[in-house]
Amino acid sequence: MDGFAAGLWQAWKLIFTLDPDLYEIVFLSLRVTMSAVIIASAIGLPLGAWLVIKRFRARRFTIALLNALIGLPPVVVGLAVYMLLSRSGPLGVLGLLFTPTAMIIAQVIIITPLIASIAHQTMRDLWAEYHDLLLSMNASRAQRIAAILWDGRRALLTAMLAGFGRGIGEVGAIMIVGGNIDHVTRVLTTAIALETGKGNFAFAMGLGLILIALSLSVNLAIHWISRTERASVW
Amino acid sequence: MPASAPTPAPAPHAATGPILPLRLKGAEARRRGKRLVGPVDLELGREGFTIVMGPNGAGKTTLLRLMHGLERLAAGEIRWAVPMREARMRQAYVFQTPIMMRRSVVDSIAYPLRLRGVGRAEARARAARWAGRIGLAEALERPAPVLSGGEKQKLSLARALITGPEILFLDEPCASLDGRAMREIETLLLEARQGGMRIVMATHDMGQACRLASDVVFLYGGRVHESGPAEAFFNAPRTPEAAAFIKGDIVE
Numbered sequence: 001m002d003g004f005a006a007g008l009w010q011a012w013k014l015i016f017t018l019d020p021d022l023y024e025i026v027f028l029s030l031r032v033t034m035s036a037v038i039i040a041s042a043i044g045l046p047l048g049a050w051l052v053i054k055r056f057r058a059r060r061f062t063i064a065l066l067n068a069l070i071g072l073p074p075v076v077v078g079l080a081v082y083m084l085l086s087r088s089g090p091l092g093v094l095g096l097l098f099t100p101t102a103m104i105i106a107q108v109i110i111i112t113p114l115i116a117s118i119a120h121q122t123m124r125d126l127w128a129e130y131h132d133l134l135l136s137m138n139a140s141r142a143q144r145i146a147a148i149l150w151d152g153r154r155a156l157l158t159a160m161l162a163g164f165g166r167g168i169g170e171v172g173a174i175m176i177v178g179g180n181i182d183h184v185t186r187v188l189t190t191a192i193a194l195e196t197g198k199g200n201f202a203f204a205m206g207l208g209l210i211l212i213a214l215s216l217s218v219n220l221a222i223h224w225i226s227r228t229e230r231a232s233v234w
Numbered sequence: 235m236p237a238s239a240p241t242p243a244p245a246p247h248a249a250t251g252p253i254l255p256l257r258l259k260g261a262e263a264r265r266r267g268k269r270l271v272g273p274v275d276l277e278l279g280r281e282g283f284t285i286v287m288g289p290n291g292a293g294k295t296t297l298l299r300l301m302h303g304l305e306r307l308a309a310g311e312i313r314w315a316v317p318m319r320e321a322r323m324r325q326a327y328v329f330q331t332p333i334m335m336r337r338s339v340v341d342s343i344a345y346p347l348r349l350r351g352v353g354r355a356e357a358r359a360r361a362a363r364w365a366g367r368i369g370l371a372e373a374l375e376r377p378a379p380v381l382s383g384g385e386k387q388k389l390s391l392a393r394a395l396i397t398g399p400e401i402l403f404l405d406e407p408c409a410s411l412d413g414r415a416m417r418e419i420e421t422l423l424l425e426a427r428q429g430g431m432r433i434v435m436a437t438h439d440m441g442q443a444c445r446l447a448s449d450v451v452f453l454y455g456g457r458v459h460e461s462g463p464a465e466a467f468f469n470a471p472r473t474p475e476a477a478a479f480i481k482g483d484i485v486e
Contacts, residue, residue, distance in 0.1 A: 108313055133333040137346050138322050151336040
């Protein structure tokens with residue numbers, strides 16, 4: 001309990017003394033995860049909608065594969081991205097290893113199947129409801145996808161928040177591809193791992209509490225902005 | 235509902251000519267190998283209010299869906315006076331259970347116009363006028379899914395009529411509606427017919443059929459048992475099944 005109280009005190013101190021290192025870490029954490037969520041959503045949401053609407057031979061297999069990819073071990077993703085981006089790797093020439101961009105790439109790979117899978121499940125129900133109406137109105141495939149994405153936007157936000165939750169708390173992949181370099185690629189989760197390793201448990205706990213507060217704040221802010229539970233059945 | 239509102243005329247398509255008559259020749263609909271409807275031979279002319287009648291399971295909904303293109307044609311042919319792709323753009327369908335999009339009333343009515351590339355402001359303005367016609371002027375920004383059953387069906391009708399289709403299919407649109415909502419819908423349909431719209435409607439309601447029909451298609455066991463002018467059908471049905479149905483007897 002002493003450790004937890006000390007952690008709370010550390011968190012309090014870090015926030016209210018406007019510790020520049022802490023704010024740098026927080027902003028980088030947000031930047032990396034938000035960028036990854038935006039990119040993963042741009043891929044995953046239309047992919048989920050497409051899988052609902054398009055009928056093709058390998059559709060069931062693709063959906064099963066997508067669901068299975070949710071369980072991708074982040075460490076393995078990190079290792080694969082590391083090998084791709086390392087000097088001797090196929091994309092080594094880009095010089096992205098140990099940069100925030102590499103961390104975003106790893107997180108996109110981890111988050112996209114999660115967002116696409118939740119989006120697919122959400123939109124499947126909506127499509128069952130809209131199917132006859134949209135066909136009757138001669139909506140093109142792109143218009144059908146747009147309709148279920150737009151009308152299911154509040155539920156899809158939940159998919160994006162799940163992706164954010166997975167990304168902001170992720171440590172294995174970004175530790176490998178980012179390298180946890182101070183002032184360059186250090187984010188909240190890698191900083192917590194480092195401080196724990198150094199035995200600074202109170203400081204690590206303080207960072208952990210800030211991470212939880214950050215995650216809750218983003219979720220609440222998104223729900224408030226999207227007027228969830230305020231617009232009747234929408 | 236304001237009675238003085240202008241009647242929606244079908245959109246002009248002089249360049250390609252009218253989409254009617256519609257001809258069905260040996261048309262069949264099947265599901266999992268089982269024949270639901272057909273073979274049906276039927277011709278729908280350019281004018282009129284056709285009521286499709288028949289006992290439960292006779293195939294009324296399937297026939298309407300088949301003509302509209304929602305049901306796959308298993309055999310035979312369905313031929314419009316213009317290419318199918320164009321015919322699809324010039325018809326509309328109202329479902330028995332209203333399908334409400336998760337949008338406001340005005341955006342729901344405007345949606346078919348938006349699909350056809352009409353700008354948002356213009357589509358919303360036209361939709362707002364239609365909302366006024368169906369008594370939803372005060373509920374423009376309300377979510378469509380929270381409307382009452384009657385309001386939902388009127389919205390469905392406005393959404394179908396806003397593009398000015400040349401032919402309108404309705405699948406028992408007044409089932410489970412109260413008298414007032416039914417009268418409002420019938421008024422809209424009669425106005426649309428006066429404006430030159432071809433209407434094909436399935437109904438169980440004999441009174442409604444008598445009020446609206448110019449001709450009747452009586453289905454029994456998935457086949458057209460009898461079809462012709464409404465007056466002749468109601469006064470002198472040619473088949474015992476149709477006679478029993480009109481009399482109100484149980485027809486299985």
